[in-house]
Amino acid sequence: MSDGEFNVYEQVGGDSVFRQLVDDFYARIEADPVLRPMFPDDLEAGKEWQFLFLTQFFGGPPRYNDERGHPRLRMRHSPFPIDQTARDHWLAHMLAAMDAVGITEPSRSLMKDYFARASTAMMNAEPNAGNLMYWNLPREDRS
Numbered sequence: 001m002s003d004g005e006f007n008v009y010e011q012v013g014g015d016s017v018f019r020q021l022v023d024d025f026y027a028r029i030e031a032d033p034v035l036r037p038m039f040p041d042d043l044e045a046g047k048e049w050q051f052l053f054l055t056q057f058f059g060g061p062p063r064y065n066d067e068r069g070h071p072r073l074r075m076r077h078s079p080f081p082i083d084q085t086a087r088d089h090w091l092a093h094m095l096a097a098m099d100a101v102g103i104t105e106p107s108r109s110l111m112k113d114y115f116a117r118a119s120t121a122m123m124n125a126e127p128n129a130g131n132l133m134y135w136n137l138p139r140e141d142r143s
């Protein structure tokens, strides 16, 4: 895989470092009262997909596609109401996990930029979307 191109996966230390990153990130998700209810009771499967996706995305082996198919991440996130608050929590946990694991430059900036942009792209809900349901509208605003 070392063809002279810069490779984040290799620079940070490959599978073992991404494994630590995902473990640390998920420990933070598990302790987050805003995000925990959005995730299933059993976090193990999602954790493994996250590991396979991130290693693939950052230049490692294409195991996510082999096992799961095309990522289509926005579509896979559509069941979860991701608003600005959820996105901010998610991103804060990922950045904290990167620091805890000790991911260094230049990969650190590349990964941070990606996580900031991609987490924004995953937003699919207005703040307090539940309040925008028809039956919560004042009667005069219903049509």
Ligand code: HEM
Pocket: 035, 038, 039, 040, 042, 043, 045, 046, 047, 049, 050, 053, 054, 068, 073, 076, 077, 080, 082, 086, 087, 090, 091, 114, 115, 116, 117, 118, 119, 122
């Ligand atoms: C950089 C942005 C993000 C990336 C790369 C990402 C990546 C992933 C991946 C790879 C999966 C597993 C998909 C599969 O089933 O194959 C997943 C699941 C999930 N993500 Fe994200 N995600 C991002 C942002 C977010 C945000 C902002 C939220 C909101 C809190 C979120 C919540 C979830 C939830 C609830 C699941 C389902 C977990 C499960 O079924 O166990 N994600 N994400």
